Amino acid sequence: MFMPEETLKKQRNKYDVDESLESEFNLAHLKRSGRYIKKYSKQLIAALCYSVISIVAGLVYPYIIKIILDNLVPQKDVAGMLIIGGICIILFIMIMLADRARGIISAKVGQKIVSEIRSDLFAHLQTLPFDYYDSRPHGKILVRVVNYVNAVADFFANGLINIVLELLSLVFILFFMFATDVRLTLLVLTGIVPFAIYVQIIRRSQGKASRAFSNKTANMNAYFQESIDGMRVTQSFVREEINQATAQGIASACRSAYMRMVALMYTMLPSVLIISALATSAIYLVGVGHAMTAGVIISMGVYCGRFWQPIQSLGALSNQIVNTASYLERIFEVMDTPAAISDKPDARPLPPVKGEVCFKDVCFAYEKDVPILEHLSFTAKAGDSIALVGPTGAGKTTIVNLLARFYDIGSGAITIDGIGLYDVTLASLRSQMGIMLQDTFIFSGTIMENIKYGRLDASDEEAVAAARVVHADDFIKLMPNGYNTYVTERGSSLSAGQRQLISFARTLLADPRVLILDEATSAIDTKTELLVQQGLQRLLKGRTSFIIAHRLSTIKHCDRILYVSERNIAEAGNHEQLLAARGLYYELYQSQLAD
Amino acid sequence: MEQIKWVFENMKGSRWKFFLGSFIHIFINLPLIIIAPLFITRLLDLLTARGDMSSAHFLILMFLVASLIRGTAQYLVGLLLDSSAADCLVTMRTKLYAKLQSLASDFYHSTRTGDIMMRLTGDLEAMRHFIVWVCINAVYAVIVYIAGMAVFYCTNAVLAAILTAVSPVTTILVMRMRKQTGPAYGRVREAVSRLNTTVQENISGNRVVKAFVREDYEQKKFEERNSAFCEASVGAASIYAHYGPILNALSNAAIVLVLIVGGILVINEEMTVGQLFLFFTLNWLINDATRTIGLVINDGQRFFWSTQKVMQLYYARTDIKNPMNPYFEDLADGQTKERGQVEFLDVEFKYDRKPVLRGINITAQPGQTIGIMGQTGSGKTTLVMLLARFMDVTKGSIKIDGVDVRDYDLHTLRGKIGIAMQDVFLFSNSIDANIAYGRPDMSEDEVCAYAAMADADGFVTHMPNGYATIVGERGVGLSGGQKQRLALARALAYDAPVLVLDDTTSAVDMETEKYIQGQLANRPGRRTTFIIAQRISSVKDADVIYIINDGVVTEKGTHQQLLAKKGYYYEVYCLQQGTGFENEAEGANVYA
Numbered sequence A: 001m002f003m004p005e006e007t008l009k010k011q012r013n014k015y016d017v018d019e020s021l022e023s024e025f026n027l028a029h030l031k032r033s034g035r036y037i038k039k040y041s042k043q044l045i046a047a048l049c050y051s052v053i054s055i056v057a058g059l060v061y062p063y064i065i066k067i068i069l070d071n072l073v074p075q076k077d078v079a080g081m082l083i084i085g086g087i088c089i090i091l092f093i094m095i096m097l098a099d100r101a102r103g104i105i106s107a108k109v110g111q112k113i114v115s116e117i118r119s120d121l122f123a124h125l126q127t128l129p130f131d132y133y134d135s136r137p138h139g140k141i142l143v144r145v146v147n148y149v150n151a152v153a154d155f156f157a158n159g160l161i162n163i164v165l166e167l168l169s170l171v172f173i174l175f176f177m178f179a180t181d182v183r184l185t186l187l188v189l190t191g192i193v194p195f196a197i198y199v200q201i202i203r204r205s206q207g208k209a210s211r212a213f214s215n216k217t218a219n220m221n222a223y224f225q226e227s228i229d230g231m232r233v234t235q236s237f238v239r240e241e242i243n244q245a246t247a248q249g250i251a252s253a254c255r256s257a258y259m260r261m262v263a264l265m266y267t268m269l270p271s272v273l274i275i276s277a278l279a280t281s282a283i284y285l286v287g288v289g290h291a292m293t294a295g296v297i298i299s300m301g302v303y304c305g306r307f308w309q310p311i312q313s314l315g316a317l318s319n320q321i322v323n324t325a326s327y328l329e330r331i332f333e334v335m336d337t338p339a340a341i342s343d344k345p346d347a348r349p350l351p352p353v354k355g356e357v358c359f360k361d362v363c364f365a366y367e368k369d370v371p372i373l374e375h376l377s378f379t380a381k382a383g384d385s386i387a388l389v390g391p392t393g394a395g396k397t398t399i400v401n402l403l404a405r406f407y408d409i410g411s412g413a414i415t416i417d418g419i420g421l422y423d424v425t426l427a428s429l430r431s432q433m434g435i436m437l438q439d440t441f442i443f444s445g446t447i448m449e450n451i452k453y454g455r456l457d458a459s460d461e462e463a464v465a466a467a468r469v470v471h472a473d474d475f476i477k478l479m480p481n482g483y484n485t486y487v488t489e490r491g492s493s494l495s496a497g498q499r500q501l502i503s504f505a506r507t508l509l510a511d512p513r514v515l516i517l518d519e520a521t522s523a524i525d526t527k528t529e530l531l532v533q534q535g536l537q538r539l540l541k542g543r544t545s546f547i548i549a550h551r552l553s554t555i556k557h558c559d560r561i562l563y564v565s566e567r568n569i570a571e572a573g574n575h576e577q578l579l580a581a582r583g584l585y586y587e588l589y590q591s592q593l594a595d
Numbered sequence B: 001m002e003q004i005k006w007v008f009e010n011m012k013g014s015r016w017k018f019f020l021g022s023f024i025h026i027f028i029n030l031p032l033i034i035i036a037p038l039f040i041t042r043l044l045d046l047l048t049a050r051g052d053m054s055s056a057h058f059l060i061l062m063f064l065v066a067s068l069i070r071g072t073a074q075y076l077v078g079l080l081l082d083s084s085a086a087d088c089l090v091t092m093r094t095k096l097y098a099k100l101q102s103l104a105s106d107f108y109h110s111t112r113t114g115d116i117m118m119r120l121t122g123d124l125e126a127m128r129h130f131i132v133w134v135c136i137n138a139v140y141a142v143i144v145y146i147a148g149m150a151v152f153y154c155t156n157a158v159l160a161a162i163l164t165a166v167s168p169v170t171t172i173l174v175m176r177m178r179k180q181t182g183p184a185y186g187r188v189r190e191a192v193s194r195l196n197t198t199v200q201e202n203i204s205g206n207r208v209v210k211a212f213v214r215e216d217y218e219q220k221k222f223e224e225r226n227s228a229f230c231e232a233s234v235g236a237a238s239i240y241a242h243y244g245p246i247l248n249a250l251s252n253a254a255i256v257l258v259l260i261v262g263g264i265l266v267i268n269e270e271m272t273v274g275q276l277f278l279f280f281t282l283n284w285l286i287n288d289a290t291r292t293i294g295l296v297i298n299d300g301q302r303f304f305w306s307t308q309k310v311m312q313l314y315y316a317r318t319d320i321k322n323p324m325n326p327y328f329e330d331l332a333d334g335q336t337k338e339r340g341q342v343e344f345l346d347v348e349f350k351y352d353r354k355p356v357l358r359g360i361n362i363t364a365q366p367g368q369t370i371g372i373m374g375q376t377g378s379g380k381t382t383l384v385m386l387l388a389r390f391m392d393v394t395k396g397s398i399k400i401d402g403v404d405v406r407d408y409d410l411h412t413l414r415g416k417i418g419i420a421m422q423d424v425f426l427f428s429n430s431i432d433a434n435i436a437y438g439r440p441d442m443s444e445d446e447v448c449a450y451a452a453m454a455d456a457d458g459f460v461t462h463m464p465n466g467y468a469t470i471v472g473e474r475g476v477g478l479s480g481g482q483k484q485r486l487a488l489a490r491a492l493a494y495d496a497p498v499l500v501l502d503d504t505t506s507a508v509d510m511e512t513e514k515y516i517q518g519q520l521a522n523r524p525g526r527r528t529t530f531i532i533a534q535r536i537s538s539v540k541d542a543d544v545i546y547i548i549n550d551g552v553v554t555e556k557g558t559h560q561q562l563l564a565k566k567g568y569y570y571e572v573y574c575l576q577q578g579t580g581f582e583n584e585a586e587g588a589n590v591y592a
């Protein structure tokens, strides 16, 4: 509404924007899944064998029955009939067992493969930086992990085996056809040419259609997911009607994409039918015209029918292949996203630190051309408590983000105890820090589980002790099930302050060397905050701590106060020094005093 | 059955596609599958008999035509059925979405997002499959079975009776399978929805996961859900893999029995070989019908289970409903009427049985500013939720302009209240769309003006894309204070007679807060404003300040009155002024 589309810089993805893919659609992704298939090749081959057994047994049975009808009945051989009947029953039991074995193996293998793919996908997601999650709706990530992966299950369960089976029967039939009459066989095979051309043409558009559908599904998921999350806002702003229209639009877009996809898909069967009918007719025409022997024509006719059957099945399978490939493409795309923030090859674990933190000439920008920090330098002595204050949006949270290496700096250096942040492993770095983020996040689960998230091996007593320090114990005890009270997603059954206290307790339980509190008490009443601070004093001793707060009463006792403004540190010193300097901090302090 | 009826009702408008598709399938497609090869068979007969070949070309032509018709029919059937299903899905999704928008907190507190999403996606896919595949195949199986049986009975009643004799066994097996399939599919659903929730939480909590280096823990948690889902799926699929082959074997065995008994009958000359041969050739009909019935039952169960879940959502009850005779504000005399008077009368509220608020009495005259302060978890946000009727009071009443909020039309009521919520929720959309969320037809200038009022204009215009910048999920990409100011701008832009600011400036520095306060005060027109805050500076200018502790109002008055009272407010004041608070031992010398 403010700027014409084309002048806009690259933006985050949102629910009504398709996620583009750089690559042309191709089937190479199927090959990549070979890694997963290989592991189950034994089972797959077993399933294949079972299928072959079942098919062969199925072919024998009509023959046996013919014997009954043609020989035994005329010969009035009742005993023979019973014997053959017995053999048939055995055959059926064999078929039954083979089919069952195949069915169960297929189901297992298919699900195992997709669960491994999903597991790898999830594992890779864990390595992706904030940036990845921040640049697209979460619904679109979710849909890949759950829905897309589910959608490819049947391909691995049945598609693969069926392809092999159909190919086998094709080879088999071709063999017999060539043995019968080479010329006619070649004639039948010419039918393959238009079919191959058709498949080639349609595959392109099918790939596109299939991609479009997966895009629309993702959009729909993203929109629905976000709508559910923000329902309260929608309701309070009486936005229901407009959102309803949007939802309908998105559902319709999904419908059109789906219909385009299946419209292409449904051309497959008729095409095979018609081409095969033409080929069959050709045989008879040629056969009759050239006065070939009836035997040859008949058997060719039969084979021809048989020959097109697997092709027809393969056609149906090729639909599945294309769809599977378009889902796998998205799945592998995530797996191929480089973990931008990762350990350097020669990274070593950070030894236990004392906690001297040093920023040297640090420049940083989230997006190119929009510098957030420029040439920022400061040193925090081990054990000091450092306060970061400054106007909103100055970059306080950003400094903390850089210290925990959630983002990589543009230039400059950050060291802890003199060791460069980029020379050590991420896990060893972050596990020595306790970071309380500005946006509290509570997982669904019990309160105890949430607190213990800070240190998994902590005992219940330790968790309770941490809760006591932040005075969360008081209200938790009053809950119906105390620490075992189940809180819903995002802790929506708690008050904002309560959520903050729980996440505070979680951070303290981690017992970090460097403690970072980003607006840890912004939603907490002043009296409770005071109590929290009293408890905290003890804990802060000997640890380096970074405290960000807007309420100056929260931070004025800190050893050093850094005033962040204009992409840099404008003032530094303790409370008294800064007041005496009568600068920005002094102004801020004055504004806080009631006039 | 009730599920089928329900789905059917929701197919209004595209039922004809469904019926036409089914009709073509059953009356054109299926017969042609049998008829088309007959021409070839006839041709083969001619060739074998070396008879008159003059009709050969005609037969070939007929075969071609039949195949052509069949191909076209097949295509049409697919399109018609799928299109009717797709229409139905759009209807469903739209209706479910509307339903979701009408449900209140009570529903969302007790339902996992993953579960709702499952109903909107996977469950509807089961519905699609039902419409496209299960229905026609059920009809197909029944027709084929009945037709086959009819032919058999006409041919030889004894043999047909043998075939019929296995049907109780088949029925029992099918019933048993049905019994297992439903719950098994239910387990799959449950597992998916859990998996969904876990992944979703992991994604939205990715910052916490990284901050605590809990990737391994998350992976473990995920693996649990993932393998539970895997097992459930295998379990569900194994049921058909188990029963399907048994059903096949059974119907094949019946045929062998038929042949042996028939053979004996033929030997005893009670039947001709030709008749027996017919049983053999038509055997596949019964086989096919049985196999299809197995699949139909299997997939049908999935449909029933899924549709039941969808219906549950569709018919979900909520406590917050529009009253029978809702009160719509009459705009004509609305101008003369006092607007924005809010009264809380003896309000009590309980979550389940847990009391949260008791005996709350707050009155705000139009244009007044009410400050509310109080301990964490004392019920301040709950007050707001009650006011906008996200929940209902358990006792007492809340009135706006003299009308109980429960008597208002919900939209009218919420149209009167602009809320900046404590949990800032921004949509991943452009900044201007977010500000204009409540009034989408707002002009650009207005958007800027409201942004300026919330002191957001400055930082927004500094962004490379300005107001067109798309913020991430829940406002990612903005600083804490920036998010709050956008939420504030959104509430201001709503321009309602009652404005509620729930802890809206906690992440904003004092100077910015002062600026915003000035803007609010100088705004033309007066609005009743509720300010919930922990900072004295936020509430001190309010006409009346209420202190709520443990769900009751403990203090009430203006800034000066409350200071003079030397109670909670005074304590907080002293603490925030940094003058210390020496009356209480626990407060003493904390900062020394």
Ligand SMILES: Nc1ncnc2c1ncn2[C@@H]1O[C@H](COP(=O)(O)OP(=O)(O)OP(=O)(O)O)[C@@H](O)[C@H]1O
Binding pocket: A134, A366, A367, A372, A391, A392, A393, A394, A395, A396, A397, A398, A399, A438, B459, B476, B477, B478, B479, B480, B481, B482, B507, B508
């Ligand atoms: N992920 C991001 N992508 C792009 N820009 C960002 C991102 N996160 C923050 N910013 C921008 O960086 C600047 C600094 O943000 P930061 O969160 O560090 O501020 P802050 O000092 O913590 O503010 P507050 O007190 O409001 O929390 C802001 O202008 C913000 O818009």
Ligand SMILES: Nc1ncnc2c1ncn2[C@@H]1O[C@H](COP(=O)(O)OP(=O)(O)OP(=O)(O)O)[C@@H](O)[C@H]1O
Binding pocket: A492, A493, A494, A495, A496, A497, A498, A523, A524, A525, B109, B351, B354, B356, B374, B375, B376, B377, B378, B379, B380, B381, B382, B383, B422
């Ligand atoms: N959905 C819920 N189910 C059960 N209890 C709830 C639910 N939501 C809130 N509560 C409880 O109700 C009480 C009041 O919560 P409320 O959010 O109103 O507090 P608040 O005064 O706004 O606190 P804060 O200052 O922390 O925002 C709290 O004890 C909270 O745990």
Ligand SMILES: [Mg+2]
Binding pocket: A396, A397, A398, A438, A518, B479, B480, B481
């Ligand atoms: Mg911040």
Ligand SMILES: [Mg+2]
Binding pocket: A495, A496, A497, B380, B381, B382, B422
């Ligand atoms: Mg609150």
